[in-house]
Amino acid sequence: MTAASAAAEEADDPIIIGNPTDEQLSDQLLSHTWRPMSRGWKLAFLITGAGTLMLLALITLTVLRGIGMWGNNIPAAWGFGIINFVWWIGIGHAGTFISAILLVLEQQQVRTSINRFTEGMTLFAVVQAGMFPLLHLGRPWFAYWLFPYPAEMDTWPQVRSALPWDAAAVTTYLSVSIMFWYLGLVPDLAGVRDRAPTLWRRRIYGLFALGWSGSVQQWRHYKIAYLTLAGLATPLVISVHSIVSLDFAEAGLPGWHSTIFPPFFVAGAIFSGFAMVVTLIIPARRVFKLHNVITARHLDMIAKMLLVTSSIIAYSYICELFLAWWSGNRYEMFEQLHERPFGFYAVGFWIMITCNCVITQALWSRRVRRNVVALFVIAVLVNVGMWLERFEIIVVSLTRDFLPSSWHQYAPTWVDIGILTGTFCFFGLLFLAFLKWIPFVPVSELKELKHEELGK
Amino acid sequence: MSSLKLSRRSLFKLAGAASLAACSSRPARAILPYAKQPPELVPGIASYYATALVEDGLATGVIVEAHEGRPTKVEGNPDHPSSGGATRAIEQAAVLGLYDPDRLQDITERGEPAPWQAIERALAIGRRGRTHVLLEPTSSPLVIELIGRLRNAGTTVSFWSPFEKRESLAGNAIVLGRPLQTRVDLTNADVIVSLDGDLAFDLPRARQLADRRQVIDGTSPIARLYQIETCYSTTGIVADHRRAVQPSELARTASALLAGGGDDPWLAAVARDLKRAGDRGVVIAGERAPAELHALVAQLSAGSRCVAYCEPVVFEAGTPSHELPDLEGVDTLLVLGGNPAYTSPAFAAKLAAAQTSIYLGLYANETAQACRFVVPAQHDLERWDVARGDDGTLTPIQPLIEPLFGGRSVAEMLHELLGDRPIDARDELAAAWPKLVPAMRFEAALAHGAVPNTAAPSIADAKPSRVPINAPAPVAIELALRPHPFLHDGRYSNNPWLQELPETVTKLVWDQGAQLSPATALAHGIANGDVVELSSFDRAIQVPAIIVPGHAEGAITVPAGYGRKGAERVAREPFGANAFELAGAREVRLTRTDRHIELAVEMESPLEHHRPVALGGTLVELRDGKLALGKYRDAVPTLLTDMPRSGPQWAMQIDQTTCTGCAACVMACAAENNTPVVGKDQVIRGRDMHWLRIDRYIDDGGATVIQPMTCQHCEKAPCEYVCPVEATTHSPEGLNEMTYNRCVGTRFCSNNCPYKVRRFNFFDFKSHDPLRQLGANPNVTVRDRGVMEKCTYCVQRLRRAEIDAAVEHRAITVPKTACAQACPTNAIIFGRLDVEIAEVRRRPHSYAELHDQGTRPRTQYLARIRNPNPEIIG
């Protein structure tokens, strides 16, 4: 390939490769719901299923014996639980970003094909995230006290705390994500209903398709509602991680009490989310042979997004250091300028910098962006880096706060590590189920896009 | 089969004790049906009784709080000179010792349950044969009378306790001609030179010292304290000047002081300071120092008005009867209390030789295991007796509860040995009382807890003569064997509260720590937690090392009380060895072994990291206004308005100058507020549950400073606004309140507490032992798993006081929090912001910890004010 042709390709890289008919598209993208799955899928399903059972066992153990099964202590009263929560919910953000924000910004070319996929990722990541605030409680069975209800003793949630904000934000986020996802699915569920070979499948999918017929009367409200929902999800996704960041910024701890936290966290969330999209989409694309609908151009665009968000993150890190120095606050300076880069957990800090700011610089190169293996490796490293970022923020600040007398090291237990591993498996299990039973590429939208492209 | 029988019996006894405690365990003599309710006993209202706790024959008067007949809390008796209203941590933990499931519960013969008749038979044989009675040191006139009768009958009697006053009496014998007891009174002291003295745990002396070191504004002088010692003690923390020396160096230091300081400028300055103070200067020595040092110290203090001498309060103290007996040809041996098989390994071998041995004790300890017959003893809170305080004050001892396990008293055993008819202990005491104290009725004495004017008289003509003393030569590594500040000689080792009470200087819990200086450790390649072997000739022990900055070079301090091998479950838990194996050794060989253990040290970082914590300065700086603590006290800018307040505004002030770090407050808090014990593993994980802790820092000058730290009851509390369920809120009286039932356990409050004083129940830490539960304070909720807890300013006491005031239509009597009540030096002042606290808060050295956080704490501090000798720099 000559340089000229490569440049030309970049400009007009196709969103859909080849020119499949609508029927071919439907068959390609819907038939997995009725065709038997590959042995690889079954094996993966078994492994993630076993991991999910382990997760259930460890959750049972935690609830039966107490939160002491985790490594938390005083001062590090939050540990793996909240790190995992922030990490998982951050991952969810890219999904909403791709499917909602790009829709609002009329970037369907990039969005369609991968949006359903990323919405599923959002949903399953939020499910993982949502477990942690519950499980990390001393008395998880009273978690409903964070929500207002007319109680006998006139007790209410205390809404000055960021935790009810969090509860409201995560609940809303999960609900709106499900709604958005489901509303988008309805036409495709109708497609499966009308295409599936067996009666039972048709009935089950028909039930969820609600009797969708695709009439103009339905499309008329549907289109507006879907766009409105996307419009709602856009500020929502920004608010959710902003509020998650307030769980920290609201407190007075050095390293937490900072006004840059909301944008910093949102950028980090989208960064880690895009990394997770790449981590998931590259294998899925290969397994389901989706090269024609999820093309190199999609990956290239996500890689560029990674580069942009990585730059924002790097800027935030510098900003944190500068603000600490500029504040002149001895606790803040010790935290940011001494303890994180050179303290007990400094290794984590430098791995974080390497993964989040240094390695991503390779994405300036088009060759790297188009190299599936390189992109995958970078994405996995970014996931690691972003997990470590939350570790550094939470653990270092807690273990090194104001009074040196209360400093105490934090170390996770095997239960902590088991639960984190378990959520990977549970996430994988949900994702595999999604890939099997739910149309994971929005066929209806893809056809519309193809129609519009042809109409040009 | 027999073990099954035993366990079933124990089970029934425990169940009985638990379910019937309220009625069956009250003293038989005082028991009354509630139909005719005694006026002093109202269900739900605590009653208080004066009694005493005895250690090595000396009584500390206490007031014990009882709920429906079960003692729950020990307080000092203000009318008792050995207490003055305060206690040590050990007294505070006595209740847990009473309700100890490991206590002996059955009479046994070679481990098998035996009837009392078996003891009667054995004693009857003992009455005819060659019998020896080994007692703990005693000052009880009742027991002394019985001892006299026994000796007349040909029985030999001796006394043993490893850390009783022995060396000071021997030292005084050198210079005074006979073993008189030193009586120190610091009320008028200006300069105090303490050679390894332990003032913090000597309640009257600690209070006198604190009274002499009250800082108002720096204009009035305060006493100056020099501490020369081997291991960093809490007295060393209080001292204005401290010097760490090998144990044998102490005597040389004393000799040098006697000679005006010699060529050591530091000592010369101390000697000049002493001389300037005239008769208001005093030199004291610690009880564990050798007799020679005491002889020197007596000479140094010869002209001081702070020192007097009296006859020893403990019976026959300082005489050969206070050595362990030979047991040659003894047929029957009675060991009544103590644990000589542990405290003297040499004696343990002899013990087995006695034909018949009978042990009366609280636990199935090493001695019990070595004896043929074992009889459960009575706890101090279960018995009638009389004893003397440290100054000789006669102190009646009355039981709070019927013996839980049917224990016997020492007097009962001696009566049986003498062949007397069984006699009721109270009747015996009441009958003997008029002869003992003609001036005070028995009932009045019981109510009072001490008989005034019964202190031993000072001997006016006791003047120390100048006797030349040869100081020992220095050695490479010198051993300092000392009693553990809380476990003492191991007798309290089965008390989990005391095991989990951090030693103030090392912050170590549960395990033994052989203390040594950083340089000595470096020279031997030893790190914290490395197990080291200490050997002297053929004797060797292996103990974990802990490095203590400020410890003397070339010395190693090994606390006693570890390496317990009895059947007591708690005492066996810690890692360590019996330090008494090396008793008498001076020089030891120190070698590092390959073993390493993780020590449970409650504070990871000893450094202040240049932060404004635990502030302090010198008296001169304070007087000249150079301390500039205003920036740690004045109002911080805020957008927040004041919230409405009503009722008494509670506040606390903690004086870091007089605080000795004795940890009595920590233990008192645990006893009052039912805080659980979590065990070594959990402490290592960082989950200790003490509401009150004593922060220890090593300041930039290398000195150790301390600061009691507990909930500061911030007016703008950071913990409150982050709680999502209103579980922690502010009361109109200014208390930061915790609603346990509402807590879901997010732990956000702890994260946002700048002082990290909140404690979380990571597991179900509360005790499920029915016996242990008897000791719980019924006025304080026992917290469940998953719930946050913290200091409440003893809100149960505040409410009681408010209710009482309301019922009686009078102004409130300000109660004391448990910590303030236990404090020997009144370093913790509690009261109303505008009344009791108003004056102290106006003092120029009052400040708020982490003032810049804008939390506006109700608990504030008085900076630690030192009074250094201007001649000594640094």
Add this chain to the structure above:
Amino acid sequence: MMKPALMAEFATPHELCDGARVLSAAGVTRLDAYTPYPVDGLQELLGVPRSYVRWIVFAAGLLGGGLAYLLQWWINVVDYPLDIGGRPYHSALAFVPITFEMTVLAAGLAALISPIVLGGLPRLWQPVFEVDGFERASIDRFWLAVGVGDRELDRSRDSLALQNAGALRVVWLGGGS
């Protein structure tokens, strides 16, 4: 929901639009179309007004947010005022996040429910489903339908016109003239 009298199947949206144009030119007004994806311009062609869903969503959002703020104010100022860290009872700034989230939640619920209800759903069976080949309406076929009772509908004329416009099939379901 309209009961169709005449239905025509098209292979492409262009032909569907042509067919619709022919019928509306002929004065037929009760038109509807079934398509696998929304077809641009079809809505205007069939004279279907713009959806008012966004106004429902807007109202729901206002209601959700308003109630959320009101509840927070009532709890903290009226029902059970407590001194929480010395903060004012009416801590307006602290009430903002939940107010925002509840706005979005209520609006989101409205945005999910209103298109379903306004689209006549859920209705698992509809008469059109009985038309042979209609199952491809969700895959790759475009159906134009004329409702029962349209006065201007002429069976033979319009069938022919539709076939001329490219209809693969015209199905008469009856119920009209």
